[in-house]
Amino acid sequence: MKNHGNGKEFARQKAKEVLNAYRIPRCSNRDLLERIIEAFSIQFLQWEHFHNSVCGMLLSYHDKFYIVVNKLHPDTRRLFTIAHELGHFFLHTTLNKPYHLYLEQPGKYSAECAQANCFAANLLMPRKQVYELTESGYTIQQMADYFQVSYSAMLLRLRKLKIALSQPQDEHNYIQIP
């Protein structure tokens, strides 16, 4: 599939479409990703033999798609990797191509990966919901827990949305949460 004009805007739109189609009320991000994977008959695997720096990959062979994530990575990172690979799936793959391979490894960060990241961030941390939680006084860590993402992914999302939290004590809250 070709990029339509602004690649990031296209990724945001696609994430919105997917959310509208697959998110159900009180559905966690983990459940959401499972629903999408199931809906598109994608095979999901976890593998412990990747190099630690490799997050995972999207692989297709004769229209059969596989998402493989690094089993040794923390939950939050694995979840983000799945969302990133779904970004490649929705934005960059076409049927009838004999195979695709997107291996997430350091130094191989491409414009397509930047677009997949934008998709993942918008899928897991939708702008509207981030604003709502901010309004409700959530700390960064509470938001990260809510969306099942890492603290740093949450922080990056808030910066991208230009949300400045008026909570200088947030670092302390972060430490207090068991």
Ligand SMILES: [Zn+2]
């Ligand atoms: Zn990628």
